[in-house]
Amino acid sequence: MTENSLEPITPQKAKDKYLKDREDDARYDTIDTIQRGLDHFITWCEYEGIENLNTIGGRELLSYKNWCKENTENNTVSLNGLLSILRRFLVFCVKIEAVKSKVPDKVPIPKIPDDEDVCYEKPTDEEVEQAVAYLETYEPASRRHVEYAIIKENGNRVGALRAIDEEDVDLKEQVIEFQDRQENDYTDEKGTPLKNGTDGEREINISKELAELIRRYLNNPDRHDVTDMFGREPLLTTRYGRPSVETIRRDLYKLTRPCTYADSCPHDRDIDSCEATKSYNASKCPSSHSPHPLRRWSIEHQIDRGVPKDQLSDRVDVSVPVLNKHYDLRKEERKRKQRLKTFEKLFDGYGDPDATLSETELAALMNDDGMIDPVALNELIAKSEKEQTPSHDRSSNDSDTEGERDEGQLGITDFSEGPNAVWQPAVIPVLAGVAVGKWIPGRLTHELEALAPPSEDSPWPNQSRAAKGMAAYALYVCLVSVNFALLGLLPA
Template sequence: MMYDEKLDPIGPREARDDYLKERQEDASFETLRTIRKGLNLFVEWCVEKGIGNMNDVRGRQLNKFKNWCKDTSDNSTVSLNGILSVLRRFLVYCVRIEAVASGTPDKTPIPNVPDDEDVNYEKPTDEEVEAARKYLETYESASRRHVEYRIVEEIGCRVGAVRAIDVGDVNLEDRVIRFRHRPEKDHPEEKGTPLKNGTDGERDVNIPTELAELIGEYLQNPGRHDVTDRYGREPLLTTKYGRPDTDTIRRDLYKLTRPCVHSNSCPHDRDTDACEAVDNENASKCPSSHSPHPLRRYSIESQIDRGVAKELLTDRVDVSVPVLNKHYDTRSKDRKRKHRLKVYEKLFDGYGDQSETLNANQIAEVLIDEDGMIDPQALLRLQSDEGTPETASGSDGEVTSEITEIVGSGDETTETQEPTEESDDDQLSLSEFGGGPTAVFGPGTVAAAGAAALGSQTAGRLHRELEAMSPGENGITT
């Protein structure tokens, strides 16, 4: 690093404010809030250490700041990584305005995050979800909190997406909720109702009759505030002041999910008269209470566990398949193998129960469309627990399978069982099915067709995920 390069003096606070103004042009409200939080810590540290000029910030000071963050807070490795990543990008800006030496950003000591450390497996149990649901049905039926809880539990959406729903986004007759990105970019200091992935996160989601009826009852509830937000829109969820903030919804769930509220018991043997978490303001301090995200995890994992195809689930919950695999699919390898076996059992002789295997006529009728091509949706339905593909549901959130585990896996030989002695004259053998002039299609064709059918759905999202994990400007990782 060149220590004699010409630098222009500027204070940490002024540099931070200038940087935040610049980032308003490209950053979302939530990103700006994250940046501001991280840089406020850095400015606080500079004031404490008497650093009034960014010119004096070098590698040694950055290392001391990292240690200060570790010693003065309970930041995890993931949180510390985020703070220092924000600082590093800020320092890149400072190099550009000649406030710090050119090599300073590369000296930011960003800790490595182990592969599994950024995965949070916290989620409520089936019993806890059922207890909370019964409490709401009994004591807070058709309330705002009742609707908030059931939407997250049923769909698995983020709290920001729940907050963003307008009355006009709900079609009770067709049982559909529309999620739309409305960031109010003309007012960067105001949040609006953005979706995490912007317009890419927009989607229409099917909901069950019970949830549609609940929303209808809530809209007719005399206790609901019939108000508009600051932009003149009609939010579905309301307070007397307008649309609730995400923190308000989080507090709603923290308060609800305390066991002493919905079950009149404390699994932590605390005296409820002395427990600080009994106070609604301190509800998050209860070890068993949780925010909306663990409930979102519960919903997504439940849908995966019931066999919902990840290629369908990815748009429903606005998460890519790689993220679903890393953060939400906690099934054992043996359970995944059994799910894959359901497809092979229906397609090939000698796998599982031969009575479940489709004959040539059934395959042609069920899997081949009018153009003589494989119907990818029918292929997805082969893994359904409902039996033959004719009876499997094809609606959003109901089709059950995992095409990524069905095709191209290359490890299915371990699942082969001994074929039975009985045979069916109309039944294609494994070799007849996958090869020869009379073959319908082979495993390779299944893989190619499945990949082609799903490619248009997943390519864009995968691109965004890889871009997010790739080094950005001057090697900075988002």
């Protein structure tokens, strides 16, 4: 193509033609992203006084890149995306004879350093627990409570959350179905599309607690029982219909401010004068976050608990390679220890030798192809961990319970230790009597059981055992009498 064969066209007109052409193969969200990306280019063309795309060349494209770096808040990753949009637009412009054929290849797209496109932002476990506690206490069964709980448990995108209709939720079976429902008219409301279209459609299991929360929300008198503009009944509602993605983002920004859920500020700001305390400025709080960091927390939490990535991939609508790159951010030591749980089950010489499965146990995990079923193996590992945990928890809880008593009640050690120690001569016999009294019942029980052990055929004890029993009983009666006598010595 020669320069003389180019047809003059303004940047804005070329952009309009490109967007119209992309409507045949791009989703609404993609069209919106393209339009916002090209808006920067149109603004730059107006700034530079470029009215004909025929004049665009390598020097102009480099100038545009530098302008973007100076005038927009784009990091390397977003700048890469912005210039990639421009390059594809210029490929289209070559087809309509608006720019020379080699122009698209001259777009200076920055290379993204390794791992720079990985976002590590996510809330801590403590922050998640505090947010949940706040919702359960002050906003139980509210829309925001349900929004937070669904993303926390399942790790779905905010667009998928918004798309849920009432009919998509089966509370009895504890299932949520995600369906792609998009509109083809780009000039109207976009509907509720899923990011990956029909490929993103799926059914997920939810916990009994989440199902109960959704049931309470549906019965909440403060919930708006409305339909959207398409006559559908959304699960999440506002007085005007289905909440927008921006509304849900704003809900989480407001919730995740520490001054909201913890009534404190880790940034040494004056809560009364901080601009982030205003609802419309909630995102300006350094600790607040949008739904995506919570999605990241959920996915990493599920990975860390041992959910197989092929199953998690379907659940959160993300490919396994993307899970590995963007979400599996566990330290190598933790990954190694997680793998060790598998190796010690399958092979001798790894980890706990008692955990290694026998040939019979391994055979029980085989599938029809004679291979070990990884899902069954993971379930076995999870079951083993669960069986090991409760015994420790129970012992801890039991010890905690034993240690509890009324604040005003004195224990036996309080008579002799600490600031509540009581040293009175009259108390010494009481202590001795109580100590012996605690020992005698157990000893008496032992002797009575010994009178007629189960191994003997005769129900009657021999003379020796009978004599011991009578002596123990007499001693017990004697000591009980002494205890009552000692108690009578105490002051009223």
